[in-house]
Amino acid sequence: MEIKKTSLNKLHQSNNAKFVEFAGYEMPIQYSKGIIEEHKFTRSHSGIFDVSHMGQLFIYGDENLTVELEKIFPLDLKNLKLNCSKYSFLMNEDAGIYDDLIITKIEQGYLIILNAACKDKDFEVLSNLIGKKYKMHLDNNRSLIAIQGPKSVEILNSIINGVDKLHFMTGNWFDFDNQKLFVTRSGYTGEDGFEISISNDKAEKFVQNLIEKGAQLIGLGARDTLRLEAGLCLYGHELDINKTPVEANLRWAISKSRLSNGGFIGSKKIMNQMQDGASQIRVGIKPEGRLIAREKTKIFDDKNTPIGEITSGTFGPSVNGPIAMGYVDKEFSKVDTKILLEVRGKKHPANVCTLPFYKKKYVKGAN
Amino acid sequence: MSEVKFSKEHEWITLEGDVATIGITKHATEMLGDIVFAELPEKGSNVEKDGTAGVVESTKAASDVYTPVSGEVVDTNQAIVDDPSKINEDPEGAAWFFKLKMKDQSEMDSLMNKEEYDKFAKESAS
Numbered sequence: 001m002e003i004k005k006t007s008l009n010k011l012h013q014s015n016n017a018k019f020v021e022f023a024g025y026e027m028p029i030q031y032s033k034g035i036i037e038e039h040k041f042t043r044s045h046s047g048i049f050d051v052s053h054m055g056q057l058f059i060y061g062d063e064n065l066t067v068e069l070e071k072i073f074p075l076d077l078k079n080l081k082l083n084c085s086k087y088s089f090l091m092n093e094d095a096g097i098y099d100d101l102i103i104t105k106i107e108q109g110y111l112i113i114l115n116a117a118c119k120d121k122d123f124e125v126l127s128n129l130i131g132k133k134y135k136m137h138l139d140n141n142r143s144l145i146a147i148q149g150p151k152s153v154e155i156l157n158s159i160i161n162g163v164d165k166l167h168f169m170t171g172n173w174f175d176f177d178n179q180k181l182f183v184t185r186s187g188y189t190g191e192d193g194f195e196i197s198i199s200n201d202k203a204e205k206f207v208q209n210l211i212e213k214g215a216q217l218i219g220l221g222a223r224d225t226l227r228l229e230a231g232l233c234l235y236g237h238e239l240d241i242n243k244t245p246v247e248a249n250l251r252w253a254i255s256k257s258r259l260s261n262g263g264f265i266g267s268k269k270i271m272n273q274m275q276d277g278a279s280q281i282r283v284g285i286k287p288e289g290r291l292i293a294r295e296k297t298k299i300f301d302d303k304n305t306p307i308g309e310i311t312s313g314t315f316g317p318s319v320n321g322p323i324a325m326g327y328v329d330k331e332f333s334k335v336d337t338k339i340l341l342e343v344r345g346k347k348h349p350a351n352v353c354t355l356p357f358y359k360k361k362y363v364k365g366a367n
Numbered sequence: 368m369s370e371v372k373f374s375k376e377h378e379w380i381t382l383e384g385d386v387a388t389i390g391i392t393k394h395a396t397e398m399l400g401d402i403v404f405a406e407l408p409e410k411g412s413n414v415e416k417d418g419t420a421g422v423v424e425s426t427k428a429a430s431d432v433y434t435p436v437s438g439e440v441v442d443t444n445q446a447i448v449d450d451p452s453k454i455n456e457d458p459e460g461a462a463w464f465f466k467l468k469m470k471d472q473s474e475m476d477s478l479m480n481k482e483e484y485d486k487f488a489k490e491s492a493s
Contacts (some may be wrong), residue, residue, distance in 0.1 A: 035426040036401040036452075225426055290440075290451070292404050292424050315403035315426050322404070344422065 007143045007200040008207060013215050017168060022220060023116035024177050025053040030219035034203045038222035042189055043358075046151040046200045047218035048210050052143040056197055057121030057126070060109040061128040061134040068130050069110065071318025074264050075101065079106045081331070084183055085169045095244040095266030095273070096127055100235055103182060104171055109134070110180070112194070113144070115235045143203035145220040147215060148193030148226075150361070155213040156183075157196055159206075161162040163194060177202055189223065190230025192362040206279035228323060229316045231355030237295060238282055238325055246273035247327070249282040280308060281333045285324040285341075286311075291348050294343040299328055300340040300347060307332050310341065316357055321335055323357045324350075371459075372475055373484035374435035376417075381457055382475060387436055390463040391423065391454070394488040400425040402454045407443040408463055414440060414467065416474055421464055423454065436474040438467030 012019070028050065031040060041047055059065065066077045072087045080086060084197060085104040090099050099118035104111045114122050115314045123138050130136075140236035147156055157164045160174045163183050171184030179202055187193040200204055211217070224234070233239050239248055244266070251274065264270055287293050297310040313324035324341075332339060335354050340347040377395035377418040381388050396402065404424035412435045413419045421432035443465045447453050454462040479487060 008418070029427075034401045036403075118479050221427060280398065290448075292429070294429065317426070 001327060004053070007051055007203045008050045008052065008145075011204050011207060012050065012217070014024065017217075017219065020220070022241070023053055025116060028217070030216055030221045034220040035225060036317045037218070038216070038218045039225050041216055042191060042218055042222060042226055043151045043318050044150065046147060046149040046155050047189075047192075047208075048215045049148065049218055049220075049223055050143070050207075051146050051195070052200075053116035054144050054205070055112075055114030055116065055122065055141045056142050056144060057112040057114055057119070057123065058106075058109065058137045058139055059112065059126070059130070059134055060136075065109055065134050068133070069103075070258075070261060070263055072126070072129060074254040074258050074267065075103070076257045076271065077103075077105070080272040081217075082107065083171050084193075085171060085186060089239075089245055089250075089253070090125060091245070091266035092241065093193075093266060093269075095238045095246070095269035096241040097235075097243055097248070098241060099246065100121060100185065100233060100239055102184075106182075111197075116237060141200055142197050144199050145196045145198060145203065145207060145210075146187050146189075146193060147196070147210060147243040148187045148189040148218075150192060150193045151214065151364075152193045154190070155210060155215050156196075158213055159209050166194075168192075168362040169363065176206060181206075185363065188230075188232055189226035190232070190356060190358055191226075192361050192363050212250055224312075225314055225317055228312050228314055228325065228355065229318055229358035230360055231325070231357060232310060233282070233325075239336065241323040243327075244269060244278065246270060246271060247278040247280055277330055279330060280327045281330050282311070282327055284326060284353045284357065285313075285326055285332050285339070285350050286353045286357075287322045287324065287341060287348060287350040289348070290322060291341070291343060293324050293343055293348070293350065297324075298342045299326060299327075300342065301332060302338055302340065304340070304347070309340065319357045327354070328352065370460055371473070371481060372373060372385045372435070373479035373481070373487075374433070374478055375487065376433040376435070377488070378433060378435050380435050380475070380478065382469070384391045385469050385472065386441060387438065387467045387469050388463050389420075389434060389436075389465055389467065391432060391458055392484070392488070393458050394492070396455050396458045397424060398492070399430060403430075405447050405454060405464075407448060408434075409442045410440050410443055412440050414438065421431050423451070425478065432464060434465075434467065435478055436467060437471065438469045442466040469481050
């Protein structure tokens with residue numbers, strides 16, 4: 001299959017990107033400055049991320065669509081205000097996660113942002129559930145650009161006046177170059193920032209404007225270290241079809257009002273796990289010293305009994321040390337529990353710790 | 368000190384008397400990216416030509432470090448363990464990895480000189 005390219009591919013090339021294949025797309029892993037500098041620049045200034053490989057799914061419909069979607073997602077969508085967003089999951093009957101996503105109420109229905117590797121499967125699953133009644137469109141004509149970091153609000157507002165009025169997890173339509181673009185105050189780095197849905201033919205010009213104002217392109221390498229420091233899950237690592245939101249320690253994302261009556265796909269399993277607890281749970285892990293424990297590293301208790309596995313592990317540039325997330329048996333999930341990580345045949349000490357590793361800087365509104 | 372020689376695994380080596388100093392090349396650091404972890408062989412241990420003698424990790428992945436010659440480890444560079452970013456800063460100078468007391472100096476003969484290595488690195492990168 002031919003590798004897909006985003007509308008910013010030429011711009012990445014001219015900025016000396018190193019490319020990798022990710023979910024069938026040729027994506028920049030880093031630029032000349034390297035992952036650590038890109039990471040730190042995002043934390044201190046403003047980084048631009050091409051996330052156009054992600055799916056932008058528009059579903060059109062009225063309040064009946066809301067009723068249908070509440071049978072799928074564990075959300076209180078009836079009370080979700082126009083242009084407000086929620087983090088959620090598409091699950092199977094066993095509450096296994098097909099994908100994690102952001103759903104936003106828009107005037108014509110809903111906009112759902114999906115992971116690149118999952119979007120086609122998600123579309124199939126959702127089509128089978130509601131496709132006969134509602135028009136759905138996975139929009140390949142739009143790019144998705146994220147701008148993240150403390151200077152992002154000032155930079156973006158100088159190009160699109162009014163975005164500074166948005167609060168975290170809300171959005172709106174704005175004008176750029178005689179076109180409508182949809183901006184949400186959101187992202188996946190732990191920093192304040194925005195995601196901009198823009199037509200492909202305007203994307204490069206828009207990003208050039210951001211660069212002129214002082215933002216810099218950041219690759220997927222730094223995106224991964226940033227999200228891990230922020231304690232955020234990545235599909236295919238922390239989340240997959242064999243994990244439930246309760247096991248992933250994401251019960252905060254399930255609307256309380258939906259837990260008493262259920263009625264969404266996977267609700268039975270979720271309600272059982274909420275009551276009895278899951279046998280394994282996602283935790284933060286801090287290796288002692290400088291040792292990095294990568295994905296699939298086996299976790300043991302102090303008696304050398306296997307108790308779990310690392311799902312993501314790297315060096316956190318802002319934490320200035322190794323960080324990881326993984327799943328452990330629930331009796332080992334308490335903060336400060338001493339554990340052992342097997343790396344290159346030797347066991348190394350580590351501690352279960354609170355997440356995030358790096359405090360999030362979201363600009364939250366009243367609700 | 369002898370001429371600097373290079374291995375296909377992207378190590379450099381110099382010889383002074385019967386003690387060899389070994390590190391990884393600038394080209395290797397450019398391929399690895401930001402190095403954030405280094406593990407070195409134990410002093411007093413014996414390492415065999417082309418065997419593993421350490422590990423470096425970038426933000427992305429772990430890579431083995433090989434030794435281009437056999438010998439006994441007589442010194443290691445603790446400074447790069449304490450601050451692995453030094454490896455990116457000066458890989459072919461201050462950021463040497465370990466020193467070996469060589470047994471068989473003829474092992475140096477099969478290694479590449481600078482010109483040969485530069486050509487090899489260029490070809491293997493493309």
